Amino acid sequence: MLHFCPGCRNSDIEKRILDSEDGHATAECPECGERFQFRYLPLYSLEGAPGVGKSTTAGLLDGEICPTVYEGDLHIDLTNGNLSWEAICDLDFRVCMTLHAAGRRALFVGGVHPHDIDDSPETRYFATIERCALVCDDADLEERLRERAMAQGDIDFMLDVNRWYRDEGTDHGIEVVNTSDLAPNEVAREVRGWVENSEQ
Structure with a gap:
């Protein structure tokens, strides 16, 4: 994952981090609004x-x-x-x-x-x-x-x-x-x- 949006490849590190559960969280891209999960440890x-x-x-x-x-x-x-x-x-x-x-x-x-x-x-x-x-x-x-x-x-x-x-x-x-x-x-x-x- 790192910090690249899978939708538009936006590399802005300061994405919003939303809900988290069971060692994962959701990030929201500020450019296209794409949401994606990543390991949250x-x-x-x-x-x-x-x-x-x-x-x-x-x-x-x-x-x-x-x-x-x-x-x-x-x-x-x-x-x-x-x-x-x-x-x-x-x-x-x-x-x-x-x-x-x-x-x-x-x-x-x-x-x-x-x-x-x-x-x-x-x-x-x-x-x-x-x-x-x-x-x-x-x-x-x-x-x-x-x-x-x-x-x-x-x-x-x-x-x-x-x-x-x-x-x-x-x-x-x-x-x-x-x-x-x-x-x-x-x-x-x-x-x-x-x-x-x-x-x-």
């Missing part, structure tokens, strides 16, 4: 600043949980410098839409900033968005980012993102896991538990 999002352990956790979860793990960094080398951050986020969500169309729930793993999910029109194609953020202590994150030779301005920004998730994430309905005092397999176990609880 929850999206799982594992978020956080660079260096908190998302990729390590994704590697431990891949093939071990029901949702298909999709890591946004998979194509970051192709998109950096070629697409805006907003376009990269939209692309990630479209990949997840494609997984849903194939009947597979998706766990998106990426450095989504706190506001990006709500801002993207692609998210209308997900029944709900279940969010979990990995965080760590400031000193740990700063050390990890310096090992990646990040500029100080980027480090300061990522520390702010990490603090937002750590201090305000739960107030916004986000599950928060602090990786500073946990081994990688323990972090993966916490995230696996979050996914399983969200599926109930």
Whole structure:
């Protein structure tokens, strides 16, 4: 399905989403009025600043949980410098839409900033968005980012993102896991538990 109208091939992503039932919903084309069904599944999002352990956790979860793990960094080398951050986020969500169309729930793993999910029109194609953020202590994150030779301005920004998730994430309905005092397999176990609880 993606976002193409089967009647007129209109590709406007901002179609109206109408009724939903049993894992499907109906979209209405703003151009010709055609209505068509698509799979309407929850999206799982594992978020956080660079260096908190998302990729390590994704590697431990891949093939071990029901949702298909999709890591946004998979194509970051192709998109950096070629697409805006907003376009990269939209692309990630479209990949997840494609997984849903194939009947597979998706766990998106990426450095989504706190506001990006709500801002993207692609998210209308997900029944709900279940969010979990990995965080760590400031000193740990700063050390990890310096090992990646990040500029100080980027480090300061990522520390702010990490603090937002750590201090305000739960107030916004986000599950928060602090990786500073946990081994990688323990972090993966916490995230696996979050996914399983969200599926109930």
